[in-house]
Amino acid sequence: MASASGRSAGSREGVTRPAPASFLALPKGSNAVSERNRLERAYDAFLSTGEVGSVRPVVADSWRLSRASGVSPDGVLPEVDLLDRELEAYRSAHPLASVMPLLRRLLIDEAEEAGAIVVVADADARLLWVEGDAQLRRHAEAMNWVAGARWDERVAGTNAPAAAMRLDHALQVFAREHFASNVAGWSCTAAPIHDPLTGEVLGALDITGRDEVAAPAVLGLVRAAAAAAETELRMLALTRPPAKSSRRSTARPTLLTAAGTQRLSVLGRDRALLGAENDPAGGTELSMRHSELLFLLARHRAGYSADQLAIALHERDVAAVTVRAELSRLRSLVPGLGLSGRPYRLTSALTTDVDTVRACLLRGDVAAAVEAYPGPVLPSSESPEVQAARDEVHREIRSAVLGSAHAPAVLRFANRPCSRDDVLIWRHAVRLAPPSTKPVLVEHLLRIERELGAAPVRSR
Numbered sequence: 171m172a173s174a175s176g177r178s179a180g181s182r183e184g185v186t187r188p189a190p191a192s193f194l195a196l197p198k199g200s201n202a203v204s205e206r207n208r209l210e211r212a213y214d215a216f217l218s219t220g221e222v223g224s225v226r227p228v229v230a231d232s233w234r235l236s237r238a239s240g241v242s243p244d245g246v247l248p249e250v251d252l253l254d255r256e257l258e259a260y261r262s263a264h265p266l267a268s269v270m271p272l273l274r275r276l277l278i279d280e281a282e283e284a285g286a287i288v289v290v291a292d293a294d295a296r297l298l299w300v301e302g303d304a305q306l307r308r309h310a311e312a313m314n315w316v317a318g319a320r321w322d323e324r325v326a327g328t329n330a331p332a333a334a335m336r337l338d339h340a341l342q343v344f345a346r347e348h349f350a351s352n353v354a355g356w357s358c359t360a361a362p363i364h365d366p367l368t369g370e371v372l373g374a375l376d377i378t379g380r381d382e383v384a385a386p387a388v389l390g391l392v393r394a395a396a397a398a399a400e401t402e403l404r405m406l407a408l409t410r411p412p413a414k415s416s417r418r419s420t421a422r423p424t425l426l427t428a429a430g431t432q433r434l435s436v437l438g439r440d441r442a443l444l445g446a447e448n449d450p451a452g453g454t455e456l457s458m459r460h461s462e463l464l465f466l467l468a469r470h471r472a473g474y475s476a477d478q479l480a481i482a483l484h485e486r487d488v489a490a491v492t493v494r495a496e497l498s499r500l501r502s503l504v505p506g507l508g509l510s511g512r513p514y515r516l517t518s519a520l521t522t523d524v525d526t527v528r529a530c531l532l533r534g535d536v537a538a539a540v541e542a543y544p545g546p547v548l549p550s551s552e553s554p555e556v557q558a559a560r561d562e563v564h565r566e567i568r569s570a571v572l573g574s575a576h577a578p579a580v581l582r583f584a585n586r587p588c589s590r591d592d593v594l595i596w597r598h599a600v601r602l603a604p605p606s607t608k609p610v611l612v613e614h615l616l617r618i619e620r621e622l623g624a625a626p627v628r629s630r
Contacts, residue, residue: 192226192227192228192341193228193339193340193341193342193389194342194386194389195226195342195343195344195347195357195359195384196342196344196381196384196385196386197386198386202344202345202381202384205344205345206345206346208224209225209344209345209346209347210346211224212224212225212346213346216233217243222234225347226347228333228337228341229328229343229347232323232327232328232333232349233328233349235323235324236323236324236327236328236349236350237349239323239324239325241323241324241325241326241327241349241350242350243327243349243350243351244350244351244352245313245350245351245352245353246313246325246326246327246350246352246353247313247314248313248314248319248320248321248322248325248326249314249319249320249325250314250316250318250319251296251318251319251320252296252317252318253318255534257298257317257318258532258533258534259533260298261298261299261317261532262532262533264292264298264372264373265365265372265403266290266292266298266363266372266373266399267532268402268403268406269363269399269402269403269406270290270299271469271528272398272399272402272470272471272472273288273290273375273395273399274301275470276395276398277375277377277391277392277395278301278302281301281302281303281377282301282302282303282304284303284379285303285305285306285379285380286302286303286306286377286378286379286383287300287301287302287303287306287307287310287315287377287378287379288300288301288302288375288376288377288378289301289315289331289360289374289375289376289377289378290373290374290375290376291321291331291332291335291373291374291376292372292373293335293370293371293372293373294320294322295320295321295322295323295326295329295331295332295335295374296318296319296320296321297315297316297317297318297319297320297321297331298317298318298373299317300315300316300317303379306378306379310356310378312352313350313352313353315356315378323336326350326353327348327349327350327353328343328347328348328349328350329343329348329353329358330342330343330358330359330360330374330376330378331358331360331374331376332374333360334360334361334362334374334376335362335371335373335374338362338371339361339362340359340360340361340362340389340392340393340396341359341360341361341389342357342358342359342360342383342384342388342389343357343358343360343384344357344381344384345357345381345384355380356378356379356380357378357379357380357381357382357383357384358376358377358378358383358384359376359377359383359384359388359389359391359392360374360375360376360377360392361374361375361392361393361395361396362374362396363375363396363399363400363403364400365403366400366401366403366404366407367404367407372403375392375395375396375399376392377391377392398472401471401472402471402472405471405472405515405516405517406471431446431519431520431521432444432445432446432453432518432519432520432521433445433446433453433520433521433522433523434464434465434468434520434521434522434523435453435522435523436461436465436522436523436524436547436548437523437524437527437542437543437544437545437546437547437563438543438544438545438546438549438587439461439544439545439548439549440458440461440548440549440550440551441455441456441457441458441461442455442456442460442461442464442465442548443455443456444456444464454503456500456503458548458550458551459483459496460496460499460500460503461548461551462483462548462551462553462556463479463483463493463496463497463500464500464520465522465547465548465556465559466479466482466483466553466555466556467509467514467515467516468516468520468521468522469522469524469559471515471516472513472515473510473513473514473515473516474513474514474515475513475514476491476493476494476497476514478513479493479497479514480492480493481554482553482554482555483553483555484552484553484554497509497514523542524547524559524563526542527539527542527543527563527566527567528563528566530542531566531567531570536570536571536574536576536579537576537578537579539567539570540567540571540579540582540583540586541579541582543563543567543583543586544586545586545587545588546560546563546564546588547559547560547563547564548560564588567583568583568589568592568595571583571595571598572594572595572598575602577599577602577603577604580595580598580599580602581599581602581603581611583595584596584598584599591618591621591622593615593618593619593622596611596614596615596618597615599611599615600612600615
């Protein structure tokens with residue numbers, strides 16, 4: 171995001187770094203209610219006299235920038251300058267798209283239960299992903315806190331993602347510290363995310379909600395998640411060629427990988443197949459345990475300790491020494507596999523067929539996603555984390571199919587073994603079917619409804 175002087179958010183020239191305590195909104199022991207009242211008085215004083223002595227320096231600087239830029243204190247409604255296909259194309263090409271699965275595991279799933287919103291913005295403070303608590307997101311939509319809206323401080327006033335990028339530091343903005351009055355009911359904690367190779371600010375990670383998201387612990391949580399995203403980006407840099415630098419580019423992200431990249435096939439297979447990227451039909455079939463281990467390591471590039479892998483493999487205790495032995499055997503079986511320890515993580519290029527399915531879904535190509543999805547992830551695995559991944563991937567593609575009007579793709583998915591008894595999928599296939607094939611599909615649907623005791627839908 172450009173600063174007031176026109177420099178990019180990644181430039182730190184001329185920026186005076188505040189003391190660390192300045193980035194915390196509610197230091198330990200402070201009271202949110204009394205702090206709100208104090209800030210209201212400070213805000214009124216600023217509007218009347220320009221006095222900022224009683225607020226944090228990071229907030230005072232942002233208030234001055236907001237007012238100097240002409241932001242209305244009565245309220246803002248930032249422009250949504252990317253919509254629909256343009257937004258999807260821009261997001262899919264953005265470097266941070268590759269770390270969204272990681273951020274969903276670390277923060278977004280928890281945010282839905284905790285009543286919070288997780289936001290990922292680009293370096294221009296444009297919101298790209300806004301996920302989390304559905305009810306809270308509906309309230310936030312009233313101020314255009316939505317994907318595609320640009321929340322630059324000079325347009326929207328004080329807010330955590332934009333300020334975090336301007337200062338290149340994780341920080342919090344609490345309640346009335348927001349400059350615009352219609353944003354003052356919210357609190358935010360944000361941290362910048364950098365390109366691990368160039369140091370450039372790629373965007374920001376933010377948690378938005380009520381008073382509780384301004385707690386000191388949340389600042390550490392967001393900072394740790396941003397650091398994990400940077401580590402993931404560093405690992406992915408080993409498996410992808412460098413992309414041309416263009417923030418406005420709407421080209422699809424490249425799916426090519428470096429020479430020597432291996433591919434792990436886990437969809438619809440009880441035992442994974444490991445082979446060359448350009449020859450997915452060939453390769454080595456792994457044992458169930460090695461299939462689970464390699465899939466988990468490919469999914470979580472930051473790595474695991476032996477104890478963490480033991481827990482991920484089975485809900486009951488598995489000795490860490492057993493995990494170490496299996497990893498040692500795996501390293502011996504596949505000498506070309508880059509596998510380091512402490513933590514155990516992959517250092518070589520490895521893609522999975524799950525990556526292919528998700529890339530298709532990300533660009534809206536449901537037919538290609540169905541073609542690349544022969545069945546669930548390692549269907550016989552009882553590993554809790556593999557099961558969670560299996561459910562997650564199937565849920566994603568099933569949801570896309572239910573929202574698709576591509577009749578051949580819907581029917582192809584309905585005929586997959588994992589969907590043969592899925593009433594909703596078959597009802598959708600019947601609705602889209604041409605008259606020539608509809609009677610056969612209706613008969614199959616009626617059989618499923620009878621067997622499952624589902625109430626039939628009369629209008630076909």
